[in-house]
Amino acid sequence: MRNFKNDNYPQKGTNKTAETKFVVKEETELLVFLLKNINKSRNDVKVLLRDRHIFIDGRTVSQFNHILKPEQVVEVSWKKAPEEQRQKGLSIVFEDQYLVVIEKQEGVLSIATEKQKDNNAYSTLSAYVKRQNPGNRIFIVHRLDRETSGLMIFAKSEKIQKLLQESWNETIEERTYLAVTEGSVEKDKGMITSYLVENRALVVYSSQNPDIGQKAITHYEVLRRSNKYSLVKFNLETGRKNQIRVHAKDLKHPIVGDAKYGATGNPINRLGLHAWVLSFKHPITKENLRFETKVPAKFMKLFDFF
Known part of the structure; x- marks a missing residue:
């Protein structure tokens, strides 16, 4: 892949202009393009993307693997993100x-x-x-x-x-959640299958009776453990109300802060559940989009070595 010449990026020791523009010459990923064209580290580029400083043909894009097409204009704004964002x-x-x-x-x-x-x-x-x-x-x-x-x-x-x-099931390619659960989850990974039922008190519970509930399938993998907590990655095969919270309870390791589903403590003063990764096919452009957020700092503080 040919490197793109950068005629606009300010050299070290000079003041940055308000923005830097490039014309795409051939198809490539946005992150690859930016790393080749601006004098920034991978982490710095991801921060620019996250904070909505990158524009393609005038619209902001934060997805690092967005595919660029020839003749598109990529703009890096060095100003603070607009307040409306x-x-x-x-x-x-x-x-x-x-x-x-x-x-x-x-x-x-x-x-x-x-x-x-x-x-x-x-x-x-x-x-x-x-x-x-x-x-x-x-x-x-x-x-x-x-x-x-x-x-x-x-x-x-x-x-x-x-x-x-x-087309939700066909469109969504990945839905990954991070959860902090009480106790040390025994298995490194596994799958939970049950039929979820909601009672009159609006509490969802698991049943093995397919006639009274909606089938729910959750895959999990333990990423970190301590004596008191586990950091668990949950992938949804189905998307039911309170699915992860109920299945964490079924594991006998409820999510911290989730008194509704059996938690006894709240060490981070919030529910320990975060929708971490979302990947799907764009309904119009058919482009594969993947988004990943930062792990909440409160989660990390419970694991000294994380």
């Missing part, structure tokens, strides 16, 4: 004309409830897109529990919402 309770990870991917903070509802109409991801994003154009709308595709942080997809039209929801 930093929303209350969430950050925008990716946005195009069809959809928005966000990272939601813990404690923020996905969508309004009867008791709480404001301070939810849906209303915040709705206000954001309407500032761009009063006629813009936002549509929820899936949800995260209030106390779960991490990645979510929202559609910008009812058509995209329908495309994503109706």
